[in-house]
Amino acid sequence: MxxxxxxxxxxxxxxxxxxxxxxxxxxxxxxxxxxxxxxxxxxxxxxxxxxxxxxxxxxxxxxxxxxxxxxxxxxxxxxxxxxxxxxxxxxxxxxxxxxxxxxxxxxxxxxxxxxxxxxxxxxxxxxxxxxxxxxxxxxxxxxxxxxxxxxxxxxxxxxxxxxxxxxxxxxxxxxxxxxxxxxxxxxxxxxxxxxxxxxxxxxxxxxxxxQSHNFSSIVASNTGPMPRIIRSAESYMHENLRAPIMIEDIACAAGTSVRNLQGAFRNRYGRSPMTVLRDLRLELAWEELSNPTQTTRVTDVATELGFFHLGRFAEIYRKKFGCTPVETLRAALPTEGFRPF
Missing domain, CATH: 2.60.120.10 (Jelly Rolls)
Structure with missing residues (x-):
C-alpha cells in the first residue's frame, strides 16, 4: 500500500x-x-x-x-x-x-x-x-x-x-x-x-x-548530521560517566586534539565538553535519586559520579533541577527510615 x-x-x-x-x-x-x-x-x-x-x-x-x-x-x-x-x-x-x-x-x-x-x-x-x-x-x-x-x-x-x-x-x-x-x-x-x-x-x-517541535529551528539551521568528533566524544562520555576521565581522554577517544574538540563543542552547543559531561552526570544522578532503593544515599551517588564536594554538587544540582538532591531522594522514598546521607 x-x-x-x-x-x-x-x-x-x-x-x-x-x-x-x-x-x-x-x-x-x-x-x-x-x-x-x-x-x-x-x-x-x-x-x-x-x-x-x-x-x-x-x-x-x-x-x-x-x-x-x-x-x-x-x-x-x-x-x-x-x-x-x-x-x-x-x-x-x-x-x-x-x-x-x-x-x-x-x-x-x-x-x-x-x-x-x-x-x-x-x-x-x-x-x-x-x-x-x-x-x-x-x-x-x-x-x-x-x-x-x-x-x-x-x-x-x-x-x-x-x-x-x-x-x-x-x-x-x-x-x-x-x-x-x-x-x-x-x-x-x-x-x-x-x-x-x-x-x-x-x-x-x-x-x-x-515533524514540528521546539527544536525545529536548530534542525533547519544544521547543514548536516552532527560532526563525527562530537558523536564520538559523547559516546565516550556516556560510556564513562562514572570514570575519572579528563578532556584529554575525550579528545583521544574522538580522534582529535583538545583544541579542536573544544571548538567543535563551542560551535555546536556554546559550551565546553566538560560542561556537557557534567550535565550528563547530573542527569544520571537525578535518575538514580528519583528511582532509589532503601540503601541509596546522596553521598554515594555524588561521589560515584565524580562530585566529591557535596556542597558544590547540591548547588549545581539545584540550579539545574530546581530542587536539592536530598529533596529529590526524599520525594521518592517513604518518610520512615529516610537516611539521605
Whole structure:
C-alpha cells in the first residue's frame, strides 16, 4: 500500500502478517492495546459497528503499528509517559488533544503525541492509522546525537505536519519499505542486526526532520548530521560517566586534539565538553535519586559520579533541577527510615 494513497475498505491493512488483535469486542480490544501501549478509555461514538484490528512489528526502541477501530471512536489514554507516538492516517482523519497541543490529522498530514501531557483523541469512522511508538529515552538520545538537543532540554512536538514534500515522502517511503519487507516472518525490525538498528535510527531522525517541535529551528539551521568528533566524544562520555576521565581522554577517544574538540563543542552547543559531561552526570544522578532503593544515599551517588564536594554538587544540582538532591531522594522514598546521607 502506498501510504500517500487512501486505502479503500476492501484493501488489506499493511502488516497483515503481523496481527496483534482483530475482533469486535471493545473490552478485548482495549486490553490488547493496553498491553503494548498503556491503559486507556475506549468508547464508540455513533452507530457504525466496532471492528478493531491492530497489526504490529516491534524493534528494540520502537514499533510500527497499523490500527483501525471501524467505528468513530474516543480514545483517552491520559499521559503516555514512556513513549512518543507518531500518527499518520492513511484513511479517515483524527482530532488530537495533547495538553495544549490540539490539531487535526489526515489527508496527508501527521502529528506526534508528547508523552508528558494528558491526551485524548477522536478517530473518524473507518480511520486507519500507521503509527510509530518510540521510547522517550531513545528519541531524546537520538535528538542529542543527531541534531544537538542540549542535555536537560525537553523535546516537545506541536501541530499537524504535511508529508508530501521531499523529506516527508522519503520518510513515508522508508516506512513503506520496512512494512513491505516484513511480509511473512522476515521482519526487518526486532532482529539484533546492524541493519535493524540503523533502520530504527533513521526512522527517529526522519521524525525529527519532518515533524514540528521546539527544536525545529536548530534542525533547519544544521547543514548536516552532527560532526563525527562530537558523536564520538559523547559516546565516550556516556560510556564513562562514572570514570575519572579528563578532556584529554575525550579528545583521544574522538580522534582529535583538545583544541579542536573544544571548538567543535563551542560551535555546536556554546559550551565546553566538560560542561556537557557534567550535565550528563547530573542527569544520571537525578535518575538514580528519583528511582532509589532503601540503601541509596546522596553521598554515594555524588561521589560515584565524580562530585566529591557535596556542597558544590547540591548547588549545581539545584540550579539545574530546581530542587536539592536530598529533596529529590526524599520525594521518592517513604518518610520512615529516610537516611539521605
Amino acid at each position: 502506498d501510504l500517500f494513497q487512501s486505502a479503500t475498505k476492501a484493501d488489506a491493512l499493511p502488516l497483515s502478517d503481523h496481527v496483534l488483535f482483530k475482533g469486535d469486542d471493545i473490552d478485548e480490544a482495549r486490553a490488547a492495546v493496553a498491553e503494548v501501549y498503556c491503559d486507556h478509555r475506549l468508547e464508540t461514538i455513533g452507530r457504525q459497528p466496532f471492528a478493531a484490528q491492530h497489526n504490529r512489528i516491534s524493534g528494540k526502541a520502537l514499533s510500527i503499528n497499523v490500527m483501525t477501530y471501524g467505528a468513530k471512536t474516543l480514545i483517552a489514554p491520559g499521559a503516555l509517559e514512556g513513549f512518543y507516538l507518531f500518527q499518520f492516517p492513511v484513511r479517515g482523519h483524527a482530532s488530537i488533544n495533547n495538553g495544549t497541543n490540539r490539531h487535526e490529522i489526515g489527508g496527508g498530514t501527521s502529528g506526534v503525541i508528547n508523552p508528558e501531557a494528558s491526551t485524548s483523541m477522536i478517530w473518524s469512522e473507518d480511520c486507519v492509522q500507521v503509527m510509530l511508538q518510540i521510547e522517550k529515552k531513545a528519541l531524546i538520545e537520538t535528538a542529542r546525537a543527531e541534531v544537538g538537543l542540549p542535555a536537560g532540554t525537553s523535546l516537545q512536538f506541536a501541530g499537524a505536519n504535511k508529508l508530501r514534500n521531499g523529506e516527508g515522502r522519503a520518510f513515508l517511503g522508508l516506512l513503506n519499505f520496512i512494512m513491505k519487507g516484513s511480509e511473512g516472518d522476515d521482519a526487518l525490525l526486532g532482529s539484533d542486526t546492524l541493519l535493524g538498528k540503523q533502520l530504527e535510527r533513521t526512522l527517529m531522525v526522519g521524525l525529527l526532520q519532518t
